[in-house]
Amino acid sequence: MSSTQGEHIVSAYNDELTNLAQQIAEMGGQVEVAIENGTRALLRLDRELADVTVLADKRIDDMQRHIDEMAVSMIARRQPMASDLRAIVTAIHVASDLERVGDMAKQLARRSLKIEGLNLQPQFYNGVKNMTNRVQSQLKDALDAYANRNAAAAIEVCNRDDEVDAMYTSLFRELLTYMMEDPRNITACTHMLFCAKSLERIGDHATNIAERAYYLETGRQLSDDVQELHRAQLKA
Amino acid sequence: MSSTQGEHIVSAYNDELTNLAQQIAEMGGQVEVAIENGTRALLRLDRELADVTVLADKRIDDMQRHIDEMAVSMIARRQPMASDLRAIVTAIHVASDLERVGDMAKQLARRSLKIEGLNLQPQFYNGVKNMTNRVQSQLKDALDAYANRNAAAAIEVCNRDDEVDAMYTSLFRELLTYMMEDPRNITACTHMLFCAKSLERIGDHATNIAERAYYLETGRQLSDDVQELHRAQLKA
Numbered sequence: 001m002s003s004t005q006g007e008h009i010v011s012a013y014n015d016e017l018t019n020l021a022q023q024i025a026e027m028g029g030q031v032e033v034a035i036e037n038g039t040r041a042l043l044r045l046d047r048e049l050a051d052v053t054v055l056a057d058k059r060i061d062d063m064q065r066h067i068d069e070m071a072v073s074m075i076a077r078r079q080p081m082a083s084d085l086r087a088i089v090t091a092i093h094v095a096s097d098l099e100r101v102g103d104m105a106k107q108l109a110r111r112s113l114k115i116e117g118l119n120l121q122p123q124f125y126n127g128v129k130n131m132t133n134r135v136q137s138q139l140k141d142a143l144d145a146y147a148n149r150n151a152a153a154a155i156e157v158c159n160r161d162d163e164v165d166a167m168y169t170s171l172f173r174e175l176l177t178y179m180m181e182d183p184r185n186i187t188a189c190t191h192m193l194f195c196a197k198s199l200e201r202i203g204d205h206a207t208n209i210a211e212r213a214y215y216l217e218t219g220r221q222l223s224d225d226v227q228e229l230h231r232a233q234l235k236a
Numbered sequence: 237m238s239s240t241q242g243e244h245i246v247s248a249y250n251d252e253l254t255n256l257a258q259q260i261a262e263m264g265g266q267v268e269v270a271i272e273n274g275t276r277a278l279l280r281l282d283r284e285l286a287d288v289t290v291l292a293d294k295r296i297d298d299m300q301r302h303i304d305e306m307a308v309s310m311i312a313r314r315q316p317m318a319s320d321l322r323a324i325v326t327a328i329h330v331a332s333d334l335e336r337v338g339d340m341a342k343q344l345a346r347r348s349l350k351i352e353g354l355n356l357q358p359q360f361y362n363g364v365k366n367m368t369n370r371v372q373s374q375l376k377d378a379l380d381a382y383a384n385r386n387a388a389a390a391i392e393v394c395n396r397d398d399e400v401d402a403m404y405t406s407l408f409r410e411l412l413t414y415m416m417e418d419p420r421n422i423t424a425c426t427h428m429l430f431c432a433k434s435l436e437r438i439g440d441h442a443t444n445i446a447e448r449a450y451y452l453e454t455g456r457q458l459s460d461d462v463q464e465l466h467r468a469q470l471k472a
Contacts, residue, residue, distance in 0.1 A: 072325055075311045089308055096332060176426060180419040187412055190429065197430065 016074055017084065020091050021147065023070065024098075027063045028143040031098045031105065032136065034060065035202065038105035039132045042112040042195060043125055053109035060102035067095040083219075090216045094146060097205040097212075101139065104198040104205075111191050118188040124178065127171035128192055131199045134164055138206040146213040157210035158222060164203035171196045252310055253320065256327050257383065259306065260334075263299045264379040267334045267341065268372065270296065271438065274341035275368040278348040278431060279361055289345035296338035303331040319455075326452045330382060333441040333448075337375065340434040340441075347427050354424040360414065363407035364428055367435045370400055374442040382449040393446035394458060400439035407432045 034056050041049040071088045074080070080088060138157055145153035175189040175196070214222040270292050277285040307324045310316070316324060374393055381389035411425040411432070450458040 068325070072311060072321065075308060076315050076321060079312050079315070085308065085312060089304070092328070176423055179415065179422050179426075183416040183419065186415050186422070190412060190415075190426070193426065193429075194433065197433075 013078055016070075016078075017087065020067065020070055020074070020088065023063065023067050024091055024094055025143070025147055027060065027067065027095060027098050028139075030056065030060055030063065031101050032139060032143075034102050034105035035108075035132065035136055035139070038108035039128070041109040042115075043129060045112050045116050047113065050109040050112045054106050057102045057106040060099060064095045064099040068092060086216060086219070090146075090212050093212055094209050097208045101202050101205050104202050107198050108195055111195055115188055115191045118191070119184045120188050121178075121185070124175070124185075124189055124192050127167070127174055128195050128199070131164070131167050131171060131196060134167060135199050135202045135206065138164060138203050139209070142206040142209040142213065145210055146216070149213065149217045151214050151217040154210040154214040154217070155222065158207050158214075161203055161207045164200060168196055168200040168203075249314055252306075252314075253323065256303065256306055256310070256324065259299065259303050260327055260330055261379070261383055263296065263303065263331060263334050264375075266292065266296055266299065267337050268375060268379075270338050270341035271344075271368065271372055271375070274344035275364070277345040278351075279365060281348050281352050283349065286345040286348045290342050293338045293342040296335060300331045300335040304328060322452060322455070326382075326448050329448055330445050333444045337438050337441045340438050343434050344431055347431055351424055351427045354427070355420045356424050357414075357421070360411070360421075360425055360428050363403070363410055364431050364435065367400070367403050367407060367432060370403060371435050371438045371442065374400060374439050375445070378442040378445040378449065381446055382452070385449065385453045387450050387453040390446040390450040390453070391458065394443050394450075397439055397443045400436060404432055404436040404439075 034053055037049050037053045037056070040046065041053055071092045074088055075085065078084075138160060141153060142157045144150070145157060172193065175193050178185045179189045211222045214220075218225075270289055273285050273289045273292070276282065277289055307328045310324055311321065314320075374396060377389060378393045380386070381393060408429065411429050414421045415425045447458045450456075454461075
């Protein structure tokens with residue numbers, strides 16, 4: 001193989017890797033919009049926006065399938081070495097997490113159709129609204145950490161997941177209180193509980209993506225490193 | 237390459253494919269046990285069994301990682317052709333679904349710790365018990381359809397998912413009724429609602445696996461074929 005030909009192949013390969021990263025970034029963007037629309041459909045009981053979100057989920061599923069196929073074909077054709085293989089496999093996993101987040105957004109949107117006509121009060125919504133903002137920024141930061149291969153930013157996202165869980169627990173208790181105060185609140189608040197659960201799970205997927213970003217950059221599992229740090233601190 | 241050498245390589249490759257299928261079958265077995273233990277821990281408030289289930293989930297996660305690595309290494313080394321590539325990629329997806337089912341089992345087990353000491357009544361449990369039996373057999377049948385590459389059996393599993401959804405909806409309403417009857421039931425029934433939701437999601441994963449089995453055997457998406465059949469019926 002001539003050197004020019006070799007360079008040509010390497011450059012085509014790099015183009016493919018860049019393209020894969022771009023596809024993930026684009027899918028991430030679509031998923032962020034889906035969360036925005038899903039929650040807005042829920043909070044405003046907006047049927048049209050609910051339909052838009054459900055349709056968008058089909059496109060997100062297609063994007064995942066496409067990324068999957070791209071990644072598998074790259075592995076088969078290029079037989080990549082360790083670090084590139086890691087990048088490609090990580091892309092498969094991140095796309096899978098994003099696809100699940102798309103499902104959650106769809107579920108939020110669909111729930112707007114179920115709560116129409118129920119006894120809804122603004123305070124039922126507030127916690128859900130706050131949690132949405134929080135998990136949106138978690139997902140955004142996780143995707144940024146992934147795109148920029150920033151291990152420190154990835155750790156940040158994982159550390160903040162406890163706050164999302166705490167918000168969820170406190171919202172859970174608050175909604176139970178409304179239910180106990182007045183049985184007419186039960187159905188609406190139950191639906192809100194499930195919305196809160198969907199949001200908490202979006203937070204978990206953001207953490208997964210951040211953990212993948214950490215692994216991509218360092219080659220180590222974040223959970224292993226955290227345990228080691230913890231042991232070192234105990235000894236000190 | 238001599239013919240014997242060629243045969244040797246083909247046979248080593250087939251061994252790897254068989255090994256991959258065995259790993260999935262074993263993981264499926266572990267996940268079935270986890271659902272059994274998770275629900276039993278929940279229904280009997282059995283702390284010890286809850287701990288066992290949480291620990292088992294770590295092993296299930298490890299199995300997924302192992303299957304992932306095996307599959308990726310096979311794609312990289314063997315550059316498989318279409319039908320083998322499909323089998324290997326399907327294994328990655330089935331392992332991912334099984335890993336999520338393991339998570340659900342863990343969540344069921346963990347909930348047993350949260351409902352201890354609450355106002356629990358046998359009727360809160362019945363629906364959850366029935367749903368557990370149903371999704372267990374759904375998962376078992378899906379894994380069988382996958383192992384035996386039986387497209388007809390895969391369609392059966394997908395068709396029965398509507399029944400699981402119907403059970404969930406009816407259980408949802410029933411639990412709401414208990415909550416409205418007596419506010420002291422609210423906390424316990426809310427936890428049961430989440431258990432029901434976890435079980436419904438196990439049913440969804442069983443459907444995913446059945447859809448993958450169908451694709452593996454036919455090379456077509458089940459949803460596309462169902463739509464086509466539906467259109468043909470409308471025309472007839």
